[in-house]
Amino acid sequence: MSIQIGDKLPHFTAVKQDGTAFDSNSIQNKPVVIYFYPKDNTPGCTTQACSFRDAYQDFQDLGAEVIGVSGDSVSSHQNFQQKHKLPFVLLSDSDRKLRKLFGVPTALFGLIPGRVTYVFNASGKAIYIFDNMSAKNHIIKALDSIKKSK
Numbered sequence: 001m002s003i004q005i006g007d008k009l010p011h012f013t014a015v016k017q018d019g020t021a022f023d024s025n026s027i028q029n030k031p032v033v034i035y036f037y038p039k040d041n042t043p044g045c046t047t048q049a050c051s052f053r054d055a056y057q058d059f060q061d062l063g064a065e066v067i068g069v070s071g072d073s074v075s076s077h078q079n080f081q082q083k084h085k086l087p088f089v090l091l092s093d094s095d096r097k098l099r100k101l102f103g104v105p106t107a108l109f110g111l112i113p114g115r116v117t118y119v120f121n122a123s124g125k126a127i128y129i130f131d132n133m134s135a136k137n138h139i140i141k142a143l144d145s146i147k148k149s150k
Helices: 043-061 074-084 097-102 138-149
Strands: 013-016 021-023 032-036 065-070 089-092 116-120 126-131
Touching: 013 074, 032 043, 032 097, 032 138, 043 065, 043 074, 043 138, 074 089, 116 138, 126 138
Parallel strands: 032 065, 065 089
Antiparallel strands: 013 021, 013 089, 032 116, 116 126
């Protein structure tokens, strides 16, 4: 089962980079970008996270929130966030429950967790899904889809 265009954002909980609980109910009634990435501090994932960081104000100006998700630990996320000054939430998915809930595929013969960006509008409906292992274009496509949904 995977999230498709038009599906509602599923309810979930996870642990944020600061060790506190995150509940998806906290992002209701606003556009949200949830991006799944393979691993903290790898070249492609760092490029992607820093690109979201650099465009974060553009997302905020549209009322949108950005959330990154990987299987890394809370402490890894905390280090990654501090090192690169990431202003958005990073969720730890060490048990891969969120990957399963969203239906994020694995890449490279199932060896690498996939890189997928989901965009939900303020009503909580999926309006755009971008599944591509290249770290490029995720940010531009997510921002464009939010602008179009306004």
